[in-house]
Amino acid sequence: MKKPAHLISIMLLASSSFTAIAEEGKFSPHTFGIQAAGGSAEYKGSSEDGDGVAHVYTYYNYAFSSDYSVETGITAGTDADDWKCTEVNGNEWVCRSDNRPIFDLQADKLEYSTIVMALKAKYQLSKRNSLYAKVGGQFYDYEFSRNNARVADKSGFGALIEGGWEIRWSSGWGLNAAYQYSDMGDLEVTSFNVGTSYSF
Secondary structure, eight states, rough: OHHHHHHHHHHHHHHHHHHHHHHOOOOEEEEEOOOEEEEEEEETTTOOOOOOOOEEEEEEEESSSSSEEEHHHHHHHHOOOEEEEEETTTEEEEEEEEEEOOOOSSEEEEEEEEEEEEEEEESSSSSSEEEEEEEEEEEEEEEEEETTEEEEEEEEEEEEEEEEEEEEETEEEEEEEEEEEEEEEEEEEEEEEEEEEEEO
């Protein structure tokens, strides 16, 4: 009569071992995130960098393993004005936007947007920290304008590359910092991104 009891004990032990292994290898396949970025742009190889750029990137990431995933996202960006501040009357400061023409165009505004599709690979440094790289393509659309009149615009398909570091807590929340390169034909954007995300 002891054999069934021993058999049940062995089965329970094996079951708990398999559960522990499954929990250890568990990962959350769905991630939603947002990144804010600031950087510089180059248009047709111009040495004039304009006023710099800023954009927001929102994305959804689906992981099909703990190290590899696919991502789709949307970027919305614009030029960022240079501000010049001068001190007047001792402790008082006056700041004005340097709204000069950007690049070699008679334009004072740049707006761009993209729809991104990318593959992401992750290298785990520790339980919470990892390095990652993204490589993908994007449908882009951008427009240069002056006084709300279009000066130049273009749409097409280009490349996107991003590499960075991220940390994720057991709650599912995470933070990341990365460098990103975005090829939009004649317009190239290089930026430093910081963001937050949630995995479940």
